Each structure stands twice: as structure tokens, then as C-alpha cells.
Amino acid sequence: MKEIFVSDLLRRVGNATTIELHGWIASKRCQGKVIFLDVCDSTGKIQVVISGNDVPSRMFDSVKHWPVESGVTVHGALVHSPKGQPELHAIDITLVGGVTKEFSPHPRSQIDIFDEGLIPHLLTNRHMYIRNPKVMAILQFRDCLMHYMRTWFHSNRYTSIEAPILTPVPLYDDGTAMPITVHDEKVYLTQCVGYYLEAAVHAFERVFNIGPSFRGEEGRSKRHLMEYWHIKAEVAWCNLDDIIASVENIVSYLTKKCTEEQGLTIHAALGTNLCTDGLVTPYPRISYEDAIRLLSCKGIQTEFGKSLSSDCEAELSKHFPGRPFWVTGIPRTIEPFPYVIDPDDARITRVADLIASNGYGELLGTAEKISDIQMLDERLRDKNKGGDARFEFVRDVHQVGCIPHAAFGMGVERMVRWMLNIPHVRDCIPFPRTFKRSITP
Amino acid sequence: MKEIFVSDLLRRVGNATTIELHGWIASKRCQGKVIFLDVCDSTGKIQVVISGNDVPSRMFDSVKHWPVESGVTVHGALVHSPKGQPELHAIDITLVGGVTKEFSPHPRSQIDIFDEGLIPHLLTNRHMYIRNPKVMAILQFRDCLMHYMRTWFHSNRYTSIEAPILTPVPLYDDGTAMPITVHDEKVYLTQCVGYYLEAAVHAFERVFNIGPSFRGEEGRSKRHLMEYWHIKAEVAWCNLDDIIASVENIVSYLTKKCTEEQGLTIHAALGTNLCTDGLVTPYPRISYEDAIRLLSCKGIQTEFGKSLSSDCEAELSKHFPGRPFWVTGIPRTIEPFPYVIDPDDARITRVADLIASNGYGELLGTAEKISDIQMLDERLRDKNKGGDARFEFVRDVHQVGCIPHAAFGMGVERMVRWMLNIPHVRDCIPFPRTFKRSITP
Numbered sequence: 001m002k003e004i005f006v007s008d009l010l011r012r013v014g015n016a017t018t019i020e021l022h023g024w025i026a027s028k029r030c031q032g033k034v035i036f037l038d039v040c041d042s043t044g045k046i047q048v049v050i051s052g053n054d055v056p057s058r059m060f061d062s063v064k065h066w067p068v069e070s071g072v073t074v075h076g077a078l079v080h081s082p083k084g085q086p087e088l089h090a091i092d093i094t095l096v097g098g099v100t101k102e103f104s105p106h107p108r109s110q111i112d113i114f115d116e117g118l119i120p121h122l123l124t125n126r127h128m129y130i131r132n133p134k135v136m137a138i139l140q141f142r143d144c145l146m147h148y149m150r151t152w153f154h155s156n157r158y159t160s161i162e163a164p165i166l167t168p169v170p171l172y173d174d175g176t177a178m179p180i181t182v183h184d185e186k187v188y189l190t191q192c193v194g195y196y197l198e199a200a201v202h203a204f205e206r207v208f209n210i211g212p213s214f215r216g217e218e219g220r221s222k223r224h225l226m227e228y229w230h231i232k233a234e235v236a237w238c239n240l241d242d243i244i245a246s247v248e249n250i251v252s253y254l255t256k257k258c259t260e261e262q263g264l265t266i267h268a269a270l271g272t273n274l275c276t277d278g279l280v281t282p283y284p285r286i287s288y289e290d291a292i293r294l295l296s297c298k299g300i301q302t303e304f305g306k307s308l309s310s311d312c313e314a315e316l317s318k319h320f321p322g323r324p325f326w327v328t329g330i331p332r333t334i335e336p337f338p339y340v341i342d343p344d345d346a347r348i349t350r351v352a353d354l355i356a357s358n359g360y361g362e363l364l365g366t367a368e369k370i371s372d373i374q375m376l377d378e379r380l381r382d383k384n385k386g387g388d389a390r391f392e393f394v395r396d397v398h399q400v401g402c403i404p405h406a407a408f409g410m411g412v413e414r415m416v417r418w419m420l421n422i423p424h425v426r427d428c429i430p431f432p433r434t435f436k437r438s439i440t441p
Numbered sequence: 442m443k444e445i446f447v448s449d450l451l452r453r454v455g456n457a458t459t460i461e462l463h464g465w466i467a468s469k470r471c472q473g474k475v476i477f478l479d480v481c482d483s484t485g486k487i488q489v490v491i492s493g494n495d496v497p498s499r500m501f502d503s504v505k506h507w508p509v510e511s512g513v514t515v516h517g518a519l520v521h522s523p524k525g526q527p528e529l530h531a532i533d534i535t536l537v538g539g540v541t542k543e544f545s546p547h548p549r550s551q552i553d554i555f556d557e558g559l560i561p562h563l564l565t566n567r568h569m570y571i572r573n574p575k576v577m578a579i580l581q582f583r584d585c586l587m588h589y590m591r592t593w594f595h596s597n598r599y600t601s602i603e604a605p606i607l608t609p610v611p612l613y614d615d616g617t618a619m620p621i622t623v624h625d626e627k628v629y630l631t632q633c634v635g636y637y638l639e640a641a642v643h644a645f646e647r648v649f650n651i652g653p654s655f656r657g658e659e660g661r662s663k664r665h666l667m668e669y670w671h672i673k674a675e676v677a678w679c680n681l682d683d684i685i686a687s688v689e690n691i692v693s694y695l696t697k698k699c700t701e702e703q704g705l706t707i708h709a710a711l712g713t714n715l716c717t718d719g720l721v722t723p724y725p726r727i728s729y730e731d732a733i734r735l736l737s738c739k740g741i742q743t744e745f746g747k748s749l750s751s752d753c754e755a756e757l758s759k760h761f762p763g764r765p766f767w768v769t770g771i772p773r774t775i776e777p778f779p780y781v782i783d784p785d786d787a788r789i790t791r792v793a794d795l796i797a798s799n800g801y802g803e804l805l806g807t808a809e810k811i812s813d814i815q816m817l818d819e820r821l822r823d824k825n826k827g828g829d830a831r832f833e834f835v836r837d838v839h840q841v842g843c844i845p846h847a848a849f850g851m852g853v854e855r856m857v858r859w860m861l862n863i864p865h866v867r868d869c870i871p872f873p874r875t876f877k878r879s880i881t882p
Contacts (some may be wrong), residue, residue: 001687002646002678003597019823022678024842026641028779042600042646045510072843091480100814127640127834128703128841136644143601150591157446158482160584165606165630165653166668166880180621180630182667187880189606189621195882196872199568202465203577205443205483211652226623229606235465237443245444284811294880371539393882399542400569401465403512431637439628441636441834 006044009078016078019088021046022096024131025070026108035063039074039088040108040134047087048074054091062092069131071097098177107131109155114423126431127441137269139430141262142416143227146210148257149231152250158233159204161195162211168390171336173383178226180218189214194407196360197234199371199397201405208233210412219308222417223361227433229412236405240340240350243406244326247354247366249279253323255279258419262365266420275303275419277322277357285326288348291316304347305333314359324363328352337379338394340368342417360418364410371402448484450527457519460529462487463537465572467549472684475477476504480515480529483577489515495532499738504534509547510572538820538836548572555864567872568882569850570619578710581869583857586652590672590699598824599674600645603652604634609831612636612777614824619657619667630655631860633741635779635848638675639810642846649674652855659876662751663858663865664802668874670853677846681781681791681809684847685767688795688807689722692765696720699860707861716796716860718763726767732757745788746774755800765804767794778820779835801859805851812843 002022009019023041030036032054038045050058065074076090105111107128111118113135123130127324129135157290170177171192178189186394193209200207235243255278263274286294292302295312308327317325329348332341340350350368355361370376376398380386416428426432433439443463450460451841464482470479474493478485493501507513517531524850530817537817546552548569552559554576563570570576594601611618612633617628641648654671678682696719727735736753743753749768758766770789773782791809796802811817817839822825857869867873874880 001683005646015587022844042598042644069842071842097812097844099841101837103837103841107841109642118678125834125837127637127838130641131644139602139645140600146601147591147595150588151460154588157483159581160587160654161580161871162670164668164874164880166874168881178621178623180619182619182880185878196568199882200571200871203572204580205484206448214606227605229603234442239442241442344731369872371558372540390881393566396542396544396566396789397568400540400544400548401510401512401538430602430641431606433605435624439605439625440609440831441640 005043006039006041006046009046009088012078012086015080017434019074019076019078021048021076021088023072023074023392024097024108025066025068026073027068028066030064035060037063037072040133048076048090048093049087050090050093050337054089055093056412059093062095066095067099069103069108070095071243103128108133113427118276123426123432123434124440125438129431134269135427137266137418138420138422138427141258141266141420142412142428144258144262145254145416145419146412149210149250151257152253153208153233156206156246158206158208159200161197161200161204161207161209163196163209163232164192165189165212167195167216169195169394170204173336174182174215176215178214188216191215192230192409193232194234194369194409195394197232197407198338198394198405201234201236202397202401202403205236206233213411220435221361223310223411223414224435225413225425225429225433226329226435229429230409230414232407232409234369234407236403239404240366240406243366243368243408244352244433245282247254247408247410248283251278251354251363252281255419267347270420272421275358275421278324278419280323283324283326283329283353283354284317284320286319287329288327288331289329291327294319305331307334310361313355313361317355317357317359320357322357325355325356326352327355332379332382335367337376337383337385338367338369339379340370341375341379344358356414356418358421360414363414363418364408366406366408368404368406371398371404373398373402446484447480447482447487450487450529451485453519455526456521460519462489462517462529463511463517464515464536464667465549466511466513468506470679471505471617473737478504478513480513481574486748488526489517489531489534490528490749491531491861495530497532500534502798503536507536508540510540510544510549511536533800540701542570542613550876554868563865564708564873564878565881572822575680575710576868576873578707579861579863579868580776582699582707582861583853585699585703586695586857586860587853590651591671591694592698594649594674597647597687599647599649600641600849602638602641602645602650604631604637604668604674606631606653606655610636617656617658629657630829632656634673635810635850637836638673638848639779639835643838643842644675644845646677647674647836654852661876662802664751664852664855665876666854666866666870666874667876669866669870671850672853673850675810675846675848677844679847680845681793681807681847684807684849685793686723688805688849688851689724692719692795692804693722695856696860699859705803711861713796713862715861716799719765719860721764724765724767724795724830725761726769727757727760729768729772732768735760735795742787742867744773748775751802754802755798758796758798758800759799763798765795765798767793767795773823776826778809778817778826779808779810780820781811782816782820787800796860797855799859799862801855804855804859805849807847807849809845809847812839812845814839814843
């Protein structure tokens with residue numbers, strides 16, 4: 001098993017002999033009797049110097065012909081150059097993984113992964129370009145974000161409840177979900193695990209689920225995937241203000257921890273700084289009604305009761321420069337049934353959406369959930385689901401000790417995209433499933 | 442938002458006034474001018490004493506009629522009984538979540554959740570019985586196990602790679618996977634994310650994925666679910682012995698941490714001790730060939746090249762009392778194509794399965810994966826997948842710097858079942874999807 005990583009060598013102060021390093025050739029230069037290789041692994045890259053004086057001439061001649069991307073094992077001495085740069089002086093090098101197929105550009109080379117002309121090739125060959133240092137930096141960041149998300153849940157008494165993917169009940173209308181027939185039964189791939197967390201919240205009080213969610217409807221914007229990772233949480237004895245405060249706490253915490261841990265790496269790999277707009281809480285709020293009034297003053301007309309478009313969100317974000325902001329009081333016409341109707345204004349729900357700074361659009365939603373069976377039945381009828389037997393289990397939960405509870409849901413890829421200033425959510429997941437492209441690999 | 446939990450009160454040393462507790466009535470006894478309630482929350486239960494002398498008579502009379510399972514908010518003083526038992530003396534109590542539908546037995550009552558007669562009712566109403574203290578204890582244990590699994594990965598340099606659910610390629614034959622048509626394309630729900638981790642391991646070197654996996658084939662044993670949670674990991678520069686050592690390290694670590702953290706809770710809830718058979722490593726090994734010889738001596742004939750049945754595994758486990766054990770050298774006929782053929786014996790693969798103690802059967806599998814394109818092509822032809830264009834991306838990975846790597850995969854529910862001595866894996870997941878029952882809720 002591999003024991004020494006490039007990052008260990010880069011951190012090492014003194015020189016050392018008998019180093020064994022496994023890695024891949026990222027680039028190569030031959031200068032007479034010396035070959036310089038950049039050998040990389042998951043933690044970085046280091047220069048390997050192969051001198052005709054130090055290795056057998058047969059080995060030296062072989063290395064000349066090894067293509068970049070080859071997997072190699074190097075034995076040698078760690079030496080610091082006069083400038084203090086660590087490099088590995090090889091005494092032996094073995095070809096472990098050869099190259100029998102050419103990918104151009106080379107997967108590990110410095111390329112613009114956001115170049116629209118290159119993107120179809122990169123996506124078709126994602127299984128190769130996942131080796132690219134920029135792709136890797138994004139996915140390492142994603143891993144870091146999910147790690148701290150779980151750390152937050154763990155230190156705040158939340159229990160993980162892995163809810164099922166196969167479900168008879170979508171959150172929105174059946175036509176918006178992805179159907180599947182399982183042993184002659186027509187069900188759906190989960191659109192939202194809220195129904196299951198709601199059942200569980202009456203036991204565990206604070207629950208979360210991090211898992212895949214699916215959309216059947218096409219959504220060709222830069223923040224929609226067919227299959228994405230969804231963080232959902234539900235909290236008992238909690239109202240809308242409480243859940244908003246929790247989410248602000250989370251976003252601020254994630255911003256802080258991810259910046260500390262990944263800021264330099266991201267800057268080195270992508271040349272950009274992390275977005276730290278989420279650091280300072282609380283975030284400003286604007287009601288949906290005020291938002292459409294404000295947009296109207298700017299010449300953008302939105303009918304009360306319709307969703308705010310991406311353009312509307314981008315325009316609103318100019319009103320709150322450098323800050324994410326809440327849109328509160330979303331109309332009942334556009335929200336699904338489980339959310340509380342505002343007691344003071346029956347046109348709207350106790351739902352607030354968090355909109356990213358810099359025009360990145362909706363990041364996540366929070367809601368007070370219905371605990372009263374009468375209100376639930378009214379809302380089921382509102383959405384033409386009254387009498388639909390599939391929702392009886394949701395009604396059951398509301399008939400036995402159902403107490404005030406609230407929820408939030410955020411897409412992992414949207415959060416990564418916003419914090420890294422990345423054009424499209426497809427770059428924020430290892431193997432994206434988009435609407436335009438077939439599912440392959 | 443709720444601030445004080447039952448466990449906080451149970452831990453508290455002195456008496457205290459002005460406590461506010463939110464919870465549910467688990468049981469109730471009325472004795473003249475005093476009502477005793479057991480009020481529970483996610484952390485335990487505490488006795489609440491309501492005296493006719495301390496609360497208004499109207500309130501006292503109301504409480505008499507509140508059914509168990511009601512959600513309540515209690516204000517009162519924390520007092521220690523003469524025996525040192527903490528109890529809450531109410532000065533005010535409010536009904537927050539009423540009960541308008543009866544479930545019998547009461548979800549939070551002391552029932553035998555493994556009673557075969559009761560199980561159909563419990564499964565149909567899993568959304569209610571998830572409140573049962575025994576069900577909760579199992580799911581808390583699951584949460585703990587997954588937490589330490591991630592902790593182990595995190596401290597051993599692994600990166601989480603969330604692989605897709607929608608995939609064109611099953612691990613075994615197409616007929617064994619669950620098909621779905623997405624925008625006119627026939628794909629499958631993932632059976633194993635190994636292909637994606639294999640692509641990623643050439644970038645990140647140590648990767649894992651914890652997520653749902655699906656089987657299309659019926660499997661009516663006590664260790665099969667249609668949808669289950671699968672822990673998969675893949676490691677670069679690693680052979681079979683390395684991956685076996687890693688898995689032993691994991692199982693021992695999980696056993697230690699889960700016992701420390703959950704041992705007492707599980708004993709209190711289920712009346713059983715955790716299985717600690719995984720503590721001492723290394724685990725014994727037996728080759729597949731020796732195993733069928735041993736079974737033959739006991740009168741159980743298994744043809745070389747066939748899978749060992751559950752009965753075979755149970756019989757073998759008597760040979761290694763109180764220890765999990767490895768079966769090594771599984772025949773190529775029963776293993777899928779990605780695993781290395783043994784260089785010394787072309788009938789078998791470099792695969793080892795870990796079999797649980799106490800007859801709980803196969804827990805997990807480990808394998809050295811093929812890094813050589815010629816061997817890969819041979820194995821693809823073996824499995825009638827030669828020329829199948831869907832596997833070209835797997836071939837690509839093997840043609841560019843592919844280096845020795847190994848993998849393991851374990852079902853979360855099997856591990857939970859073994860460690861808790863539970864009859865069936867369906868009890869080890871929040872909302873089980875079994876082959877016998879329709880998908881509802």
C-alpha cells in the first residue's frame with residue numbers, strides 16, 4: 001500500500017534518501033542527459049530528475065518514450081534545489097500503468113475546463129477528465145463542504161435518516177417526477193424526502209438526509225441537474241425564524257471552514273477566490289410581494305403568484321450587493337402542499353428561499369411545515385391531491401401527536417457553484433446527469 | 442426552538458425550577474389527585490407529576506383525557522425523588538399535538554418489534570412505528586456506525602465521490618438490475634458504483650461512496666433488500682492483502698467505537714449485547730476450495746464454481762466460533778468481470794468475502810481489480826460483454842495509466858444486523874423496500 005504522498009514530500013524539511021513514490025507523469029522535458037518529469041498524485045506534483053549518470057542507460061532510454069499520463073513508481077532521494085524547491089532524484093523508475101489510448105488534451109494537463117468548445121468532449125470523457133487538477137480541486141472542495149455539513153449536523157444533535165429513493169409520492173405533481181415500474185408497481189425516484197423526514201422528526205426531533213434527488217421535468221438552466229445531491233433537514237419544535245437562523249448558522253459555518261481549509265488550494269487550481277458573502281449573518285430579507293414591487297419599478301413585471309425567474313433573482317441580488325438574501329412569504333399557488341399558510345395572509349406560505357449573491361440564483365428553501373390535519377387536508381385539496389390514498393401515510397403522521405416543525409432543503413451542487421463562482425452545476429458533481437446529454441458513461 | 446432535552450434533565454444533579462420540556466406522552470397513570478405521565482423525546486423519558494394542588498383544576502381534568510402519543514409542552518420544576526430519580530413537577534402543561542387516529546399497539550409502547558405476527562402491521566405503518574424506542578435504538582446505532590465509517594475514511598485520506606444512481610451499466614447481467622427509461626433511454630439504477638470509483642481512484646487514489654444500491658432480482662433471504670445502502674471504497678497502489686487489512690481495521694474500529702457509544706443504549710432498548718466478534722484482527726481465512734472440501738466432509742456437497750449458500754456459510758461459521766472469517770479465491774464463474782484472475786490458478790479470482798460469525802452470512806467483499814487491458818478484455822468476453830459499447834469507458838480507464846488497485850463493498854444493513862443480532866435486514870433501514878411488499882409508504 002502506498003505510504004508516501006507528494007504533499008508529504010513537499011512539506012518535508014531536510015533531504016532524505018530511499019523515498020518510494022507512486023504517481024503519474026503529468027509532464028516531461030528531456031534535456032540531453034537529464035529528463036525532468038512532473039510526477040503527480042492525489043495531493044500535488046513534484047519534479048523528478050532522471051540523470052543519465054544515476055540510472056542505467058537502458059532505463060534512461062525507456063523513460064524518454066513513456067508518454068504523459070503513465071503510472072510510475074520512482075525510487076530516489078529527496079533533494080532541495082538551490083531555491084529550496086524539493087525534487088526527487090531518481091535512482092530507479094518503473095512503468096506501472098502504460099498508455100495505449102490517446103486523449104487530447106491530456107487529462108492531467110492545464111486546460112480551461114469551462115471552455116464551451118471543450119465541454120462536450122470533457123463531459124463525454126468525464127471518466128478520464130476527472131483526473132484533471134481543476135476538476136479534482138472542485139470535487140475536493142465538494143467533499144470538504146459535505147464533511148463540514150455532516151460535522152455541523154452531528155454537533156447539533158441531528159440523526160441521519162436515509163430515506164428511500166423509490167417512493168409512491170412525488171413532492172410536486174406526478175408529471176414532474178421520474179417514474180419507474182418496479183415489479184408491476186408504478187412508483188417514482190424521490191424528488192424530496194420530506195415526507196419521510198417528517199415521519200422521523202416525530203421520533204428523533206432533528207433529522208437530516210444527504211442523498212440523491214431526481215427531476216423528471218426538463219430544466220435546462222445552469223442550476224438544474226436530472227440527478228443531484230440534496231441536503232434535507234427537519235426539526236421538531238421549530239418555526240420559520242428558528243430554521244432561518246439555523247440555515248444562516250450553517251452557511252456561515254461552511255463558508256468559514258471551507259475557506260480555511262480549501263481557499264488556497266482553490267486559488268492555486270482555479271485562480272479564483274472563494275465567495276465569502278455568506279460569512280456575516282443575519283442575511284437581509286425581502287417579502288415576495290415587496291420583491292415583485294421592486295422589480296416592477298425596474299420595469300420587470302411579475303404577476304403575483306408566479307415564480308420569480310432567474311433573471312428576477314439576478315436583478316434582486318443587485319439590491320443586496322455581496323450578500324445572500326431571503327425572499328419570504330412565497331405564494332401558496334407555487335408552493336407544494338406541506339407548508340403552512342400564513343395566518344395573517346392566506347395568499348402566502350411560511351416559506352423563505354435563500355437567494356445567492358452575484359446572480360447565482362436560489363440556493364435553498366426553508367419552510368414551516370403543517371402540523372394541523374385540517375390545514376393539511378385543505379392544502380391537499382388545493383393541489384388536487386384530496387382523497388389520493390398515497391398520501392394517507394402523510395395524513396397519519398399529522399393525526400398522532402403532530403407538533404410544530406420546520407424544514408430546509410439545499411442542493412449540494414448549487415452551494416458549490418456559488419462558493420466557487422463556477423458557470424454550471426454540472427461541474428460540481430463527479431458524474432453529472434444533465435437533460436441535454438444521454439446517460440453515458 | 443427546543444433547548445432542553447430529557448437526557449439533559451436526567452444528567453442534571455441539583456433540583457431546578459422553570460424547566461420547559463417539549464415531548465410526547467409515552468404512558469399515563471391517574472391516581473386520585475395526581476397524574477403520572479412518562480414524557481419522552483428523542484433522548485429518553487422522564488416522569489412528569491401533575492398534582493391537583495399545583496395546577497388549575499380545569500387543566501388537571503383536561504390532562505386526564507389526553508391520550509398517549511399526544512405532543513405536550515410542560516413547564517415545571519425538576520425534583521429528585523427520595524430514591525434520587527429525577528422527575529418534573531408540572532405547574533403548567535399544554536397539549537401541542539393531539540391524537541385523532543388510533544394506532545394499536547401504541548407506536549411508543551413496549552412491543553416486540555420482531556414478532557412475526559406483528560411485522561406486517563409494523564411495516565405497513567413504518568411511518569408511525571419509527572417512533573418506537575426499539576426501532577429508534579436500531580436507527581441511532583445505524584447513524585453511529587455510518588458516522589464512524591465516515592470518520593475512518595476521513596482520517597485515512599479518502600475522498601467521497603458521489604457516483605450516479607442512473608447508469609447504463611450494471612455490475613452483473615442486465616437482468617439482475619432494475620431498469621428505468623429516462624427520456625427514451627433505457628438505463629439502470631446502480632447495482633454497484635465500482636466503475637465510477639475506478640475512474641476516480643486514478644485521480645484521488647483513495648475514494649469511497651456511501652449511497653443507495655438496487656437489485657432487480659428477487660432475493661427473499663433475510664439479508665436482501667431491493668434498495669439498500671452500500672459502502673464502496675477503492676484504493677490505488679493496493680493489493681488484496683492490503684485491502685483485507687484495511688477492512689479488518691475498519692470492522693474492528695467500528696466495533697470498538699459503536700460498542701463504547703451505543704452498547705448501553707442498545708442493551709437497555711433491545712435487551713441484547715452488541716456483537717464484538719470483529720474486535721480482534723486479523724480474521725482467519727479459508728480458501729473457497731478448502732471450504733467446499735470441509736463442507737463435503739460434513740455431508741454438504743457444493744460443486745466447484747457455484748456460490749456458497751447461506752446454509753454453507755452458516756455451517757462454515759461453526760468452524761470459526763465467535764469470529765468473522767474470510768473465504769478467499771472465489772471462482773471466476775461467479776465473480777463479475779472487473780476482478781483479477783489469480784496468476785497461479787486461472788479458475789479463481791483475487792476476491793475474498795468476509796463471512797459473519799453466528800451464521801449471519803456474507804458481510805462484505807474485497808477484490809483486487811484488473812489494471813491490465815488484456816485481462817479486462819478477456820474477462821469481458823468471459824461474461825459475454827465483449828464489444829458491448831457501454832463498457833468502452835471502463836476500457837478507457839484501463840488504457841491510460843491504469844495502476845494496481847483494490848476495492849471493497851459492504852451493505853450497511855448487513856453490518857447493523859450482525860452487530861445487533863437482528864433477525865432481518867429490513868429492521869436496519871428507516872423505510873425498507875423488500876421484495877415481498879409493495880412500495881408504500
